[in-house]
Amino acid sequence: LRVHHGAVDQTTITTRAPPEVMKHVKDILENMGVEIQIESDYKYRCIRHKRKKSTAGLGGNGGSGSLAAFNVHGTAASNGVALDTSISPEPITPNPLEAVYGDRTQDVGDEVRFSVELTRLDRLNDTYSLDIRRLKGNLRSYKFLYDTL
Numbered sequence: 001l002r003v004h005h006g007a008v009d010q011t012t013i014t015t016r017a018p019p020e021v022m023k024h025v026k027d028i029l030e031n032m033g034v035e036i037q038i039e040s041d042y043k044y045r046c047i048r049h050k051r052k053k054s055t056a057g058l059g060g061n062g063g064s065g066s067l068a069a070f071n072v073h074g075t076a077a078s079n080g081v082a083l084d085t086s087i088s089p090e091p092i093t094p095n096p097l098e099a100v101y102g103d104r105t106q107d108v109g110d111e112v113r114f115s116v117e118l119t120r121l122d123r124l125n126d127t128y129s130l131d132i133r134r135l136k137g138n139l140r141s142y143k144f145l146y147d148t149l
Contacts, residue, residue, distance in 0.1 A: 051109030112137030
């Protein structure tokens with residue numbers, strides 16, 4: 001593990017075992033719909049793809065840009081089948097393959113590339129920092145992803 005340089009965000013400090021931390025981070029990134037490229041055991045390069053244009057706000061996060069507050073039950077029209085429009089008040093959990101986007105005021109929904117690396121803190125045994133760095137993309141969109149992660 002490389003030694004951490006620069007400012008330290010206290011919310012990214014951990015004393016958990018490095019392999020356990022990286023597995024947890026990978027699971028979270030996958031659930032956020034982020035594409036992960038493994039550069040090393042302790043560094044991932046990540047891409048959150050651009051928001052797809054949506055014509056309907058049901059069942060997705062188009063429209064206002066946030067997750068809808070209801071689920072639509074039934075078989076969707078992927079093959080032309082009728083849609084049951086009964087609505088239940090349960091929140092929608094994002095599809096692990098569908099990227100997470102914030103409200104349009106804080107996340108414009110463009111592509112964001114960033115890296116996530118576990119580094120050790122100098123002179124602090126078994127204390128690590130998760131370094132999340134923006135490589136490309138809108139700063140507000142990156143901040144949304146950083147805070148979500």
